Amino acid sequence: MKIGFDNEKYLKMQSQHIRERISTFDNKLYLEFGGKLFDDYHASRVLPGFEPDSKLRMLMQLSDQAEIVIVISALDIDKNKVRGDLGITYDLDVLRLIDEFTARGLYVGSVCITQYSGQEGADTFRKHLEKLGIRVYIHYTIPGYPSNTSLIVSDDGYGKNDYIETSRPLVIVTAPGPGSGKMAVCLSQLYHEYKRGISAGYAKFETFPIWNIPLKHPVNLAYEAATADLNDVNMIDPFHLEAYGETTVNYNRDVEIFPVLQAMFEKIIGECPYKSPTDMGVNMAGNCIFDDEACQEASRQEIIRRYYKSMNALVSGTGKEDEVFKIELLLKQAHATLEERKVVPAAMETEARTGAPAAALELPNGKIVCGKTSDLLGASSALLLNALKELAGIDHEHHVISPDALRPIQELKTSYLGSKNPRLHSDETLIALSISAASNEEAGLALKQIVNLKGCQAHTSVMLSSVDIQAFRKLGIELTCEPKFEKEKKYL
Numbered sequence: 001m002k003i004g005f006d007n008e009k010y011l012k013m014q015s016q017h018i019r020e021r022i023s024t025f026d027n028k029l030y031l032e033f034g035g036k037l038f039d040d041y042h043a044s045r046v047l048p049g050f051e052p053d054s055k056l057r058m059l060m061q062l063s064d065q066a067e068i069v070i071v072i073s074a075l076d077i078d079k080n081k082v083r084g085d086l087g088i089t090y091d092l093d094v095l096r097l098i099d100e101f102t103a104r105g106l107y108v109g110s111v112c113i114t115q116y117s118g119q120e121g122a123d124t125f126r127k128h129l130e131k132l133g134i135r136v137y138i139h140y141t142i143p144g145y146p147s148n149t150s151l152i153v154s155d156d157g158y159g160k161n162d163y164i165e166t167s168r169p170l171v172i173v174t175a176p177g178p179g180s181g182k183m184a185v186c187l188s189q190l191y192h193e194y195k196r197g198i199s200a201g202y203a204k205f206e207t208f209p210i211w212n213i214p215l216k217h218p219v220n221l222a223y224e225a226a227t228a229d230l231n232d233v234n235m236i237d238p239f240h241l242e243a244y245g246e247t248t249v250n251y252n253r254d255v256e257i258f259p260v261l262q263a264m265f266e267k268i269i270g271e272c273p274y275k276s277p278t279d280m281g282v283n284m285a286g287n288c289i290f291d292d293e294a295c296q297e298a299s300r301q302e303i304i305r306r307y308y309k310s311m312n313a314l315v316s317g318t319g320k321e322d323e324v325f326k327i328e329l330l331l332k333q334a335h336a337t338l339e340e341r342k343v344v345p346a347a348m349e350t351e352a353r354t355g356a357p358a359a360a361l362e363l364p365n366g367k368i369v370c371g372k373t374s375d376l377l378g379a380s381s382a383l384l385l386n387a388l389k390e391l392a393g394i395d396h397e398h399h400v401i402s403p404d405a406l407r408p409i410q411e412l413k414t415s416y417l418g419s420k421n422p423r424l425h426s427d428e429t430l431i432a433l434s435i436s437a438a439s440n441e442e443a444g445l446a447l448k449q450i451v452n453l454k455g456c457q458a459h460t461s462v463m464l465s466s467v468d469i470q471a472f473r474k475l476g477i478e479l480t481c482e483p484k485f486e487k488e489k490k491y492l
Helices: 007-023 041-046 054-060 074-078 090-103 120-131 182-195 218-226 238-244 252-269 292-316 321-333 343-354 379-392 403-416 426-436 441-447 466-475
Strands: 029-033 066-073 107-116 136-140 170-174 201-205 234-236 249-251 358-362 368-372 457-460 478-481
Touching (some): 007 054, 007 201, 041 218, 066 074, 090 120, 107 120, 182 252, 234 252, 292 321, 368 379, 379 457, 403 426
Parallel strands (some): 029 170, 066 170
Antiparallel strands (some): 358 368
8 A cells, every 4th residue: 555644753742742731731631532543554554655553652752741541431341342353352452451551651540420310330330440549530420411511511420420539630531442432531630620720721632634734635434334233423613713803623423512522611711712613622643745646535435335335234134224324425425436445246256257245355466356256265265365475476277275174174064163164264274274284385375475464455245254254354464355155145
């Protein structure tokens, strides 16, 4: 992928801008972090050159000033809400985040459980955290939030919440996912700080939408596609336009809530330090794009991937038509077509030629390789082997895994493990390849190429099983699937 984003410039500019924002307040800033602090693969896909852990590396430059508060909603704990990209519940992700931050030398001060109203799951999680030596604070549901500012900014509103004890000038407020209550935590803290005579400040760090590029720029459209389930809509910030005569981009939720925030700030500190939602932000990503066309093309590809994801969810019964319709509109606005994803026509042509499910993958050099269904291997397994052979320079007629080695695995699956499908899944194929590498030199050469699959694009002519999808995810392959079941199967 052609690089279009200067990551090193971003790290320097972003950390400096946050330092400047801290200094404008009483050396105490609550910084709400939207999106992912690390593993931000969406940003790395639409801003080629952006490293998935860029924001974390930027914070590490501020590690002596910063501490982290992780926020999780009691409602999400109670309903076992799952992170779609990782497949783990939000409460488990809190523990994962603590481990990750601590391993990087960042200080996690506490966890705050929000929207609490006596949920049993939240009580259990709190006890578990406390046994691990982690400080836990509770914030309660406030009637009429966020409109009833008189109640919210009072001793019966924010005043009822636990005051989160912090010790550093920069407090990063983050969460496993959206809707956790990060902003409410920040404002509650401001209320408590001002009662203690500390003029603390608030700012927001959202990577997307990028405020200083056009509203309909593909990078911003890709953000709308990524949040189609939240019904977020990018829009011109009317408050910024009125205050400064400058056109900037924000999104509907921040624009809608800004008058309420203004009222809250006025009640807490006497005046609002910001004239617009854009003013609250500290994101410098737009200043670090150096090849706009590369970022536009990467973003168009992301919207196509999001379309296939939404269609798969709809066919599986977990998606909504409205999401599909929205992303279809975004495709038109970005002037993108499905055929621009090169692996799509390649996979469909192979299926039409063979009469069975097929798959295609684009290698780092741009070459397309395909996989077809056979008696021994499914299309995705065949695709991986063909890709590894191509990368290793191995003749495609050579077997890197002996058919005699595959048949006993098939017998184990069907005769002893109860599987109706004798073909090997992707992970089983890779395990067989690793075993073959002990005695087959070419298998060893192919195995060493696995690292080069990361970032490759792939498409299959049918929806894959969760096992195969997980294997592609672990390999770092960007996978899309045609929204149809193989042989009309409804359970994979």
